[in-house]
Amino acid sequence: MPASTTAATAAAATPVVLSAKALLLDMDGTIVNSDAVVERCWREWAVTHGLDPHEVIKVVHGRQGYATMAILLPERPMAENHAENAVMLARETADTDGVVPVGGAEAFMAAIAALPHALVTSADLALATARMTAAGLPMPRVRVTAESVSASKPDPEGFLKGAAALGVDPADCIVFEDSAAGIAAGLAAGMRVIGVGPRAAAHAPTAHVPDLTALDITTTPTGTLHLTLSPTR
Numbered sequence: 468m469p470a471s472t473t474a475a476t477a478a479a480a481t482p483v484v485l486s487a488k489a490l491l492l493d494m495d496g497t498i499v500n501s502d503a504v505v506e507r508c509w510r511e512w513a514v515t516h517g518l519d520p521h522e523v524i525k526v527v528h529g530r531q532g533y534a535t536m537a538i539l540l541p542e543r544p545m546a547e548n549h550a551e552n553a554v555m556l557a558r559e560t561a562d563t564d565g566v567v568p569v570g571g572a573e574a575f576m577a578a579i580a581a582l583p584h585a586l587v588t589s590a591d592l593a594l595a596t597a598r599m600t601a602a603g604l605p606m607p608r609v610r611v612t613a614e615s616v617s618a619s620k621p622d623p624e625g626f627l628k629g630a631a632a633l634g635v636d637p638a639d640c641i642v643f644e645d646s647a648a649g650i651a652a653g654l655a656a657g658m659r660v661i662g663v664g665p666r667a668a669a670h671a672p673t674a675h676v677p678d679l680t681a682l683d684i685t686t687t688p689t690g691t692l693h694l695t696l697s698p699t700r
Contacts, residue, residue: 483674483696485659488639489583490692491629492607494595496528496645497663498572498679499602503565508558509535516540528666529646531589531619532556556613560594563601569663571679576604578684582692585609585629587642589620589649609633620648623656630656641694644672661696 495501506524513523518539527535532552537545584607588595591613599606609632616624630637642653642660647670653660654673662672663679676682676696683695 485641485661485674485694485696487641487659487692487694488690489585489630489633489635489641490579491585491587491626491640491642491653491658493529493642493644493646493649494586494588494590494598496569496666497643497649498569498576498604499566499598500569501566501598504559504562507565508555508562512555529589529620529644529648529652531613534619556591556594559590560597563597566598566601568602568604569678571682572602572604575679575682575684580605582684582686583633583635583690585611585633587611587625587629589613589625620646621651621655623652626653626656626658630658641673641692646670661694 492498495505505527509523509527510520513520516539523539526538532555533545533548536543536548536551540548586595586607586609588610590598592610595610595612596606609629611625611629611632615628616622618624626640626642627637630640637657640658642649642656642658643663644650644653644660645662645664645667647666650660650662650667650670650672659673662668662670662675664677668675674696681697683697685693685695687693
């Protein structure tokens, strides 16, 4: 093996250690794998509107539904997007077939149960509750859902509200995200972002893990969280 290849492999295998005071968690694709439902509902929506389902799926992850619709149907009045998004949310909430935890999510949520953390999701509270329940994961006490914000990711509003609710400076927060919109939102909020899963790797997060099994968390007596990421675990 060439020396350059050996060095690159060694670098990729070196654990990354990040420190923080609080964690802000996206839901879909990050701690809950809901891809089956999301793609099923949005593919049908795409066909109904004469759009290419494959191209629609490229846009939907990480955004509120009305924001996705605004991108895909730019000439349509926003009021129609909001109205149709309400219908889509109800449909997604009722459909939990295939919703499962992301690898390592159960142990991860147990490990941070007593630590400062918040859920920051583009889902509304009903949808977030349905998916967290279907995945068998506890709902964080602090959460920022679609009802809590005026702008969808990639706007940083949700993450900034999450930090404020926890009483932690944005620079001391670490975001967990899987989508381009979510990663952009976390970085725009002045936070470091751990990208989770295959979607995240292409969008320049601060660090990346294949799933949540590649993560260990320890705390210091002063409350600082140390996160050790082992990408090749």
